[in-house]
Amino acid sequence: MTSLKDLQARFQAGIVGGDDAVLSDINDSSREDRRVLFGVYRNAYVIRLAEILGHDYELTHTYLGDTAFSDLAHAYIAAHPSDKRNARWFGRYLPDFARSTAPFSEHKEIGELAGLEKALADAFDGPDARPVTMEELAAIAPEDWPNLVFIPHPTAVRTRFKTNAADIWMALSDGAAPPGPVLLPEPQTILVWRQDLTARFRPLAPEEAMMWAEAAKGVRFGILCEMVATFGGEDGAELRAATYLKTWLDTGLLACVSPDCAQSDLVMGTAH
């Protein structure tokens, strides 16, 4: 197997690293030099991967423009050769790469915008779960409510933005000119999930963000109401908690609402 193994190693090094050793393994055709023919594979490699990134990060591409996005894509391709069979996952490190690699890291909204696109894509084809409905909640006996625990839909993820990347996303998504990048006075919590077949996101106000984070850890509804009272004041605390809960149910955010949702599911829920 040495021969085939070595040949494939040289061929790959020729594509990824520009190594010319493989040219000695290749014939000229009757019309074309071997360097030109091998160049078809070399050129296609970077073009194809850049196209995958452009597709997966369409709005980041629009925001940066062709030249800057091409710089980002080429730097990423060089740093992260694809290690998965499915091209769907090739670009999964791009947001972290943009956050940590100059000059992109100097503009924090770039990594956050890419992160939002990735989170939406992950929600789009993430795991299925049947959402709990308001009718199902209404059927639960009132005395059980304080003991209710909640499991988020498996696609639901929270992220914290230091910039107005969410506003930039919304403008670009509408085909409008994006606002200039700004650092927010306080980090903003963004919740991303899939409702039926549509990936969505919305910013959470601090109180709802707190309640969602605690609910996702498995904290029971009675305690959640006390936490809301402590966080935002006792007046109307239960009503505020119930309103958040209704919103979650109306938008397909919960996969289980019960005094005894399975512990194994709660482990999944704590990640959200």
Added chain:
Amino acid sequence: MDFAVTDHRPPYLGFGLGLRPQHYEDILSGNPDIDWFEVISENYMVPGGKPLRILDRICERYPIVMHGVSLSIASTAPLDMDYLTELKRLADRVDPKWISDHLCWTGVHGVNLHDLLPVPYTAEALDHVIERVRRVQDFLGRRLTLENVSSYVTFAESEMSEWDFVSEVAERADCWLLFDVNNVYVSSYNHGFSVSEFLHGVPRHRVVQFHLAGHSHEGEHIVDTHDHPVCGEVWDFYRETVSHFGPVSTMIERDDNIPPLAELVAELDVARRIAREVKSGRTMAAAG
């Protein structure tokens, strides 16, 4: 392994298209004249959501064939068991008429280049591919269907023709073949062989599917881009191919510059017409 369940030749499906997201709505809301769909396996090897929901609905209405792009059967890297497990899971959901991929490799050393890379036609590569096809078939519990790829280079160490290599793989690994009409044309131009020689060099009883596609002519070589309609030369070769093989499930691949569905259905009608003309020509010849 004895493939008792799928021992027989896969059914003739007629004329199909590659399923692309741009056409989901037209397919589900209309009743396009398409006999079957080929799906890119990797596009549906995801946890859930819309792609799989749509695929389930298409499966209820049309026969489906799964076509992969990253099996990397000729790679010297170990078989990717995670990939194969996911592929099998999708096959259990879809119940495809057959599962195909390419006679090529896509990377080594833990890297995937997302391209269909050429194989040297040597006895060593032959033994390697055959052994891997057998293992994959054992794992999947069904025969694979392997497609000849377009290639842009030939290797100094090759010891046989592409069609001899393809034929040996099919016979010794006991798998089916997907005869890509456009790929034979592209490679014949790039490497200067005769399409007819390839056509007549492949075992007829192994071929269960045809691919048709467009390409980009760069003057001194042709690149298999799937972004144009099928060209006249490839239609001529398709006519010769149908004459030689008889009725074989045929589909058109379009992966870039994807036109409205109606345009592809019209292109598929050209394939139907050619197959009809070949058939009636044969009937007339038999009657005469």
